[in-house]
Amino acid sequence: MRSFAYVVLFLASSLAVINPAPQPESIKKTIIKLATLAPRGSPWFEMLENVRQEWLDISDGRVVLKMYSGGGFGDESDIIVKLRLNQIQAAAVTTEGLGVIDKGVWAFSIPTLFKSDQQLAWVRQQVHDEFLQRFDEAGVQLVFWIDLGWSYWFSRVPIRTPDDLRKLRIYNWAAVDLQRVWKAGGFNAVLLSSTDILPGLHTGLIDCFATTPLMAASFQWFGRAKNMTRFKWGALVGGIIISNHVWDQIPADLQPRLLEAARRRAQSFQQQVYDFDAEAIEAMTQYGLRVIDITPEEEVAWRTTIAPYLMLLRGTLVDADMFDKVFALMERMPEELAGR
Numbered sequence: 001m002r003s004f005a006y007v008v009l010f011l012a013s014s015l016a017v018i019n020p021a022p023q024p025e026s027i028k029k030t031i032i033k034l035a036t037l038a039p040r041g042s043p044w045f046e047m048l049e050n051v052r053q054e055w056l057d058i059s060d061g062r063v064v065l066k067m068y069s070g071g072g073f074g075d076e077s078d079i080i081v082k083l084r085l086n087q088i089q090a091a092a093v094t095t096e097g098l099g100v101i102d103k104g105v106w107a108f109s110i111p112t113l114f115k116s117d118q119q120l121a122w123v124r125q126q127v128h129d130e131f132l133q134r135f136d137e138a139g140v141q142l143v144f145w146i147d148l149g150w151s152y153w154f155s156r157v158p159i160r161t162p163d164d165l166r167k168l169r170i171y172n173w174a175a176v177d178l179q180r181v182w183k184a185g186g187f188n189a190v191l192l193s194s195t196d197i198l199p200g201l202h203t204g205l206i207d208c209f210a211t212t213p214l215m216a217a218s219f220q221w222f223g224r225a226k227n228m229t230r231f232k233w234g235a236l237v238g239g240i241i242i243s244n245h246v247w248d249q250i251p252a253d254l255q256p257r258l259l260e261a262a263r264r265r266a267q268s269f270q271q272q273v274y275d276f277d278a279e280a281i282e283a284m285t286q287y288g289l290r291v292i293d294i295t296p297e298e299e300v301a302w303r304t305t306i307a308p309y310l311m312l313l314r315g316t317l318v319d320a321d322m323f324d325k326v327f328a329l330m331e332r333m334p335e336e337l338a339g340r
Contacts, residue, residue: 030249032242033066035073035082036092037194042218043276044148044238045069047269048092051240054261059254065090071195076100077175083140089246094148094238096173096194101241102134104322106176109151110313111234112306113330117274119337120147120235123329127322141247143259144266145239149277150232154216154225155208156201158292162305171197171209181312185305197221212236214273217280222289228281229292231302239266 034052038044045067052065073079073088076097082088091097098105104127114120124147135142153159155168165187172178172189182189190206200206201224208225210233216222240262250258281291294302314323 028062030063030246031066032064032090032246033068033088034090034092034240035068035079035088037071037076037079037094038069038092039218040069043214043269043272044092044218047265048240051262051265054265055258058257058261059250063250063254063258075173075175075194083241083243086243086245090143090240090242092238092240095236096175098145098237098239098241099317100175101138101140102131102319103317104131104134104319105237106313106318107322107326108237109234110310110318110323110326112232112303113310113326114235115232116337117147117150117235119330119333122333122337123326124237126329127325135241136244139244140241141244143240143242144263145237146266146270147273148236148238149212149214149273151210151212151234151236152231153208153210153229153233154222155227155229156225157207158227158290159208159229160292160294161298161301165208168207169205171200171206176317178313178317181309181316184312185309198224201225210234213277213280213284217284222284223287226288227290227292228284229294231294231299 034048036045036048038048048065048067052067055063055065068088073082076091076093077100079088079091079093080097080100083091095105095109099109108114108120108124114123124145131145132142153165157164157168159165159168162185166185168188170182170187170189172182172191174191174193177191179189179191190200192200192206197206197209198219198221201209201221209221211221213228215236216225216228222228247255281289285291314320
């Protein structure tokens with residue numbers, strides 16, 4: 001009986017070799033290289049990391065975001081160029097990068113236009129569907145976009161009024177040459193890549209820049225510009241875009257689930273943005289940042305000084321059609337928002 005049992009076991013093992021149990025087909029993965037300027041460890045990068053992990057879980061490992069942080073791919077205009085060349089397939093960028101895809105995005109960052117995050121959110125919601133179509137026509141999927149907070153002036157010397165700003169050398173993102181606009185208002189702008197802000201401050205090439213507190217802290221720019229003027233100069237938006245070429249390779253049944261997960265993460269991050277900025281300000285003050293609170297009269301001076309030059313942005317920085325739409329929306333904004 002024992003020898004019979006061995007024969008049975010031998011035959012069974014032989015058959016298993018000849019006719020092995022069917023194995024699952026190799027999982028087809030969609031690898032998406034995503035670049036961002038956000039440094040590792042920053043809240044913005046951590047949110048992206050959460051999206052990456054959730055997409056892995058939802059897709060059972062079939063959709064893989066490979067993250068490239070910091071300035072390894074250049075500034076945001078360089079990142080968009082590499083996206084178009086398929087060297088990367090996705091980007092997590094701010095107004096600067098999104099504005100390279102569609103100049104209408106710059107409408108949300110027009111200086112002094114919005115007074116509150118509620119105003120900005122309302123206007124952005126009114127044109128949301130149009131921007132989804134615009135980005136799709138430009139060859140990318142707008143996974144999500146959110147408000148990243150308010151830009152304030154950070155400077156080597158205190159700024160209280162526009163006349164103070166006129167005395168300084170202002171950082172102007174090199175990809176969008178607005179020197180003519182700055183010059184019209186009597187300001188001195190210097191064209192630089194965003195990756196050159198810190199070296200520019202070190203060498204004295206620039207004296208000031210406008211950005212959110214979180215970005216000033218994350219990139220350590222405030223170390224050479226330890227004055228922050230608490231006046232909402234302009235809003236900053238950000239988001240993830242993915243090349244349609246690679247997005248269309250993702251199974252259709254997965255796409256809405258991935259979008260929903262990413263947008264849920266973005267919404268959660270959105271609710272924390274202003275807390276992050278407050279925490280960043282508090283942290284920077286411990287390292288020497290001086291916060292300058294301007295008076296109501298000085299705020300009026302900012303708005304009245306800048307207002308005459310906003311039309312120069314129409315058709316240059318900002319797509320003319322979207323410029324007109326946003327200003328029209330500001331005129332018919334609900335009363336409970338207009339006064340904010």
